[in-house]
Amino acid sequence: MPSIESSLDRFLLQVEKPGRYVGGEYNSVVKDWREIDIKVALAFPDVYDLGMSNLGIMNLYNQVNLQPDMLAERVFSPWLDMEAVMRRADIPLYSLETKHAIRDFDLLGISLPYEQLYTNALNLLDLAGMPVLSRERDERHPLVIAGGHACYNPEPMADFIDAFVIGEGEEIIVEIAQLIGRMRGQSRDAQLREIARIQGMYVPRFYDVEYHDDGTIRSVLPNTPDLPARVLKRIVVTLPKPFTKFIVPNIDTVHNRAPIEIMRGCTRGCRFCHAGMVTRPVRERPVAEIMAAIDEIVRHTGFEEISLLSLSSSDYAWVEQLAEEVNREYKDAGLSLSLPSLRIESASADLLEKIGGTRRSGFTFAPEAATEKMRDLINKYVPDDQVIQTAREVYSRGWRTIKFYFMIGHPEETLEDVQAIVDLCLRTLNEGTKILGKKATLNVGVSTFIPKPHTPFQWVPQDTRASVNAKLALLKRQLRRGGMHLRWNNFDDSEFEGWLSRGDRRLGRVIRRAWELGCKFDAWQDQHRHDLWLRAFEECHLDPDFYNDRERGLDEVFPWDHIDAALRKKFLLDDYLMSIRRETRVDCRDKCFACGILPKFAKERSNTEDLAWECPPVTPISQRRASQQDTIPLSAIG
């Protein structure tokens, strides 16, 4: 049989962007396959151009390759043209670094940050020449694990993935690889039994799901002794040093810049926000660490653009100092820095001016809602005047474009609330026109709210097609004018994401059937085949509306309840009930609402410096008695 490499040379010029499939980039790590014991393939189930911008994959790549007895290589989804070539020419899915078949690796880690990648994950397994069902694979196949934010509800993918990483993967990936190396040759079941004992690992085959007659869940219970009833997520106590040796792609990619995570987690408590709930506690990097990372990235990669990432940059404790230092060091260095996710306040204009790099990315703000009622309901409060004042500040400094993000479809939202979005946008652009004339533009992105697991809105029904389309029609009608650009999601895409977000294990059949029918690249609007998904539901005798349109009972057992994101269900429920009463909660740095993080990670917290987490420090009871000033007693939290 010809080697993968020589086959590739024959076919690559028949496909679009062949540079996606060849590797060889600067900073890619190529180790001697024969010398290394444990081989890990890391997959992002979408095209190279997208996957290469994923910081999570890069972090894991780095952690594994740092181990002298391990190698990590990358694999992405081949685009349709390349898939056709591979299937026709019998080229198995292979790694970019050494062009080895994925089947020859010990471990395949699939990144699943969002649900639209599920069919692609199945397709990757199939292209690798493996059965897609976990039950049909054994120790002769690589162990297939998955991680990423979508895995906080692993159930829809439980049939296909051997084990899920719940939470943060930087440390656990190495532990699993070690275990697989140690247990080579033993049965897959025995390997998985050991893996299930690692804190943060969920092995679906050891948990049985029982249903009520109405399709809701009676229980999810371990069927194997010694396994926890709930799998607690894994966290890293302090963020590992930022990765700086980014692979420099040889072809253009979606982001094509280096990211630095300046902070993980968020204290704001927006009720719709999945990331804000599951990434707790908030951990921040020292400014010096970020500055050193910028310097290293420039030297190691030559990237001209660096993005300072977090869920809410204005909340990074030392954001002003960071902006000052960046300004001092890199003002004239031909380097563009961006600081997305800023709060809507005039201070943000100052920050961005100092950081620079905004000429390219512009100002992006997310007011999310435009009436007091909706802002209280979602717990994201930004008064209109503050929005207008910030816009004035930005336009008057000569920036022509502002981008706003809104979300429609929240519980209890009416057309009046959507009309308020229109009014606010018009007022904002009007401010811009006063200052810049016709040069002022406002880009408005409107997404549709999708209730997510582990959030206070996990009980609510998703907004209906008729309602969302009426709201979109209103926006399209009134925001179509000079200087205004509106972007929105199709309802089909939102509906689809909704099914999978709060889906149960039965959806595995639907996902498999949809994939068999030809569904893939569901994240691509022009590829998503809603009709085929509906057909798959029908063939599997499941009602899609069960997942989206139902108001869930307050005492309902959810498919993801045995996954412990360290948030007490009572905390989420209280917050949901508060939202119905239009009550808000302040930033939890000002008052701890006992979400559950502290008692779950009390030991980790007490071993960490006070300033490293935004959660109140946990001090031993003896010391607490001695000094009762600022610390919040554990009893108030548990």
Next chain:
Amino acid sequence: MSHVSPVVQRLRITFGKAGPLKYTSSLDVAKIWERLLRRAELPLLYTQGFNTRPRIQLAMPLPLGISSECEILDISLRERIDFVERDLTEQLLAVSPQGLTIEAIDEVDVRASALHSRVESAEYRIRFADGISRDALRQKIEGIMSRETIIVERKRKRKRSVMDVRPLIVALHIDEDEDLIAHLSVGDRGNMRPDHLIELLGLDDRHHSIHRFKLHLLPA
């Protein structure tokens, strides 16, 4: 305002593209060089404006999928460097992606005219992976070379035009390795892509690899 050029030194780097890098387009090769030169910490001169970029210039775009040992890049520096003394070749190779080779580095006059305007023709080595008989290939070559005109239809921006491409084929011969050596015009005065030649020869269904080994420049 005086118009003294800020360019202190101009270097011409002759480089090659092999392996994975031949699947990178010319536009992306420019980006690779920008980042590579930044990693090498050379005193690059940047363009003015918001989207500032290093002042570098590539001679002649190479079609995707073709390897080369004769690509030319001019870079402008704001400080003079002794590129022999500091072994710039090694320094660049140390920060290069797989498949990039450095063939030569020369200093050129800072006022030398734009490179692309001086490229006249290029020579390619075309290898047919599954072999092809020498006689068959020779016949095909003679069939092309004996014609006085070769009129082809070209579509450019939805406009159809006919042109004679025969003058763009400077020479064709078969070398001792049974490879087809093609000398073709490139550049603004008439451009003949090697894959187009292979089509004219009726050999485009044969698996082949193309390597550009020489660029011919007009005198400065």
